[in-house]
Amino acid sequence: MRAVAAAASPPLRALLLLSRHPRRAGFTNWPSLPRGQNAGPTAPPAATAPKPAAPSRRQGRGLTASLPRQVARISTPHLRPPATPPRCPDRRHQSHGVRALAGCPRKTVRHLPAPTSHLRFTMNPSSSSSSSGGTRVLRHMAAELRLDMRTDGYVRVRDLLKLNLQTFAKVPLKSHTVDEIREAVRRDNKQRFSLLEEDGELLIRANQGHTVTTVTSESLLKPILSPDEVSVCVHGTYRKNLDSILQSGLKRMARLHVHFSSGLPSDGEVISGIRQNVNILIHLDVSKALKDGMKLYISDNKVILTEGFGFDGVVPVKYFERIETWPGRAPIPFQR
Structure with a gap:
């Protein structure tokens, strides 16, 4: 055993010395000793001994509080409390994978966009939720956006492309083409839209879910x-x-x-x-x-x-x- 101790590295030798002879190692806060019997040769008299400060979360408790950093780090990981990264106080960051503060535990790094008055209208046809912005416009916001909506729910695509909207990629809706609208509707996996061509004019509507009273059931359904x-x-x-x-x-x-x-x-x-x-x-x-x-x-x-x-x-x-x-x-x- 002495040969092993002699061949050990300095941190390990310190640990062996500490585990066998804590007083010789200069460690004076051994938790198993009764109160009043833990004053080693390096400690001040009991009457003048200052009250030990409470160990911090980083230091841990008991044994690791007075160990040399190198020994504590190598030899006593089980005595240290688990590291808990600080949580971002913004609930939105915790629920949507967004982190705006250092140390937020979410892996996805996305920052919330700045507030904007533009409604988002997505043109990504491959996403299952890609048309949520489009349905919001065609179901609920025709009057607010001054769209000329018929009783069957149809509006002109060219009127839609004139709106001051932007896509989720922050691309102005005006930069999209009628052909891109056609492709987005064709690839919508829930088939939430219908297209109609009359006199060379392309029209679009949401198939159901309206709140605008312009639409009538008999014309829409x-x-x-x-x-x-x-x-x-x-x-x-x-x-x-x-x-x-x-x-x-x-x-x-x-x-x-x-x-x-x-x-x-x-x-x-x-x-x-x-x-x-x-x-x-x-x-x-x-x-x-x-x-x-x-x-x-x-x-x-x-x-x-x-x-x-x-x-x-x-x-x-x-x-x-x-x-x-x-x-x-x-x-x-x-x-x-």
Whole structure:
């Protein structure tokens, strides 16, 4: 053992000396010794000994507080508290992979853009969320942006390209061409847009989801006249919303319609109308709804829509055929 100690490096020799003879190593804060018996040869008298300062987070506690830095770093990693990098105080940085302060633990380095009055309109057709800016304009902001929107939701593409908008890449929308609009619509994986050419003029619209009152259901959508036209009519939601829905029914909220899907989330043909992460499915009794005068429509991308009843556009609970969990498909009892 002495040969091993002799051949060891200086930090290791110091550690061996410390582990066997802490007093000889000059270490006077051995935590296992009773109070009053830990004063070594280098310590001042107990009566005049200053109160030891609390070890900092960086220093650690107990043994590592008085060790030489080189020995502590090599020999006692298990005694040091784990290093916790400072978290960025901005919640947006933690949730969106953005870090604006040194030491933010997120790996992605993106800085939030400066506030801008320009609405973002993306032209990246390969992204699953690439058309969110376009749908926002065509569904909700036609009046605000003074777009000439028809009752069927169509606007002229050339009017759209004149707007003071910019893409997510901060490229002015005016720099894009009509052909690029065509390609973006063609490659949109949710088929949220339709194009129409009249008298050499290209028009574009969002297929559903409007809040602008200029649009009428009869002009925008195809009516469903028979239950045979619909094999599945389901509304996807979340368990946290179920109690409210069972009390007051499904509401269209600020939109013109309540949305239903023509298939289940697992169906490959379902493109839009239901989120993939829903955990509650509400099936509509289409036959009963049509019999009682509820107007049902279907959009070009196979989303089923209804204005509901009354000023608030409500689908009452009595028209629910069944409610089940997803993906377990366990039935949930309810009272109509």
